[in-house]
Amino acid sequence: MRFLPVVNDRGSSQEPILKPTYWPEPTAFVPERFAPEEVAGRPRLAYIPFGLGPRSCEGTALAMAGAELVLAVLLKRFRFRPVPGHEVTPVERFVLWAAEDIRMELGPRTR
Ligand code: HEM
Numbered sequence: 001m002r003f004l005p006v007v008n009d010r011g012s013s014q015e016p017i018l019k020p021t022y023w024p025e026p027t028a029f030v031p032e033r034f035a036p037e038e039v040a041g042r043p044r045l046a047y048i049p050f051g052l053g054p055r056s057c058e059g060t061a062l063a064m065a066g067a068e069l070v071l072a073v074l075l076k077r078f079r080f081r082p083v084p085g086h087e088v089t090p091v092e093r094f095v096l097w098a099a100e101d102i103r104m105e106l107g108p109r110t111r
Contacts, residue, residue: 022046049095080104 020026022042023033032038039047050057057063074080082088082104089099 019046075109077109078106079109080106 023046045052048056050060050063082102086100086103088102091097091099
């Protein structure tokens with residue numbers, strides 16, 4: 001799966017705000033970027049999805065716990081694959097959304 005450059009609600013596109021020094025191929029879906037050894041090789045502030053400082057997200061721990069719980073339950077039961085040819089267009093709306101959803105094919109996980 002490849003992500004297109006981020007567009008905002010007004011329809012104009014902009015380059016992803018990811019610095020290639022720390023995020024090579026910024027539009028590619030590479031979950032391995034978040035492997036512990038990769039994270040250790042980046043400055044702590046290269047990834048701040050919940051903001052920073054005194055006005056940072058109050059729900060960080062809840063959001064992370066919720067995401068991990070939901071993903072653990074779903075991934076244990078199903079195998080997710082991106083629908084071939086479906087391009088995901090990230091939309092900037094305070095946090096990132098996908099313009100036309102993220103379409104996935106689901107199958108049972110056999111083991
Ligand atoms: C994936 C989920 C979430 C993301 C990515 C996210 C991201 C953010 C970001 C970027 C900010 C702005 C931080 C700043 O201005 O520096 C913020 C603020 C805030 N978030 Fe979240 N958030 C998430 C979930 C939640 C949840 C689940 C809650 C509450 C249960 C929550 C409550 C808040 C509050 C109250 C603020 C305002 C903090 C302030 O202005 O002092 N967020 N969030």
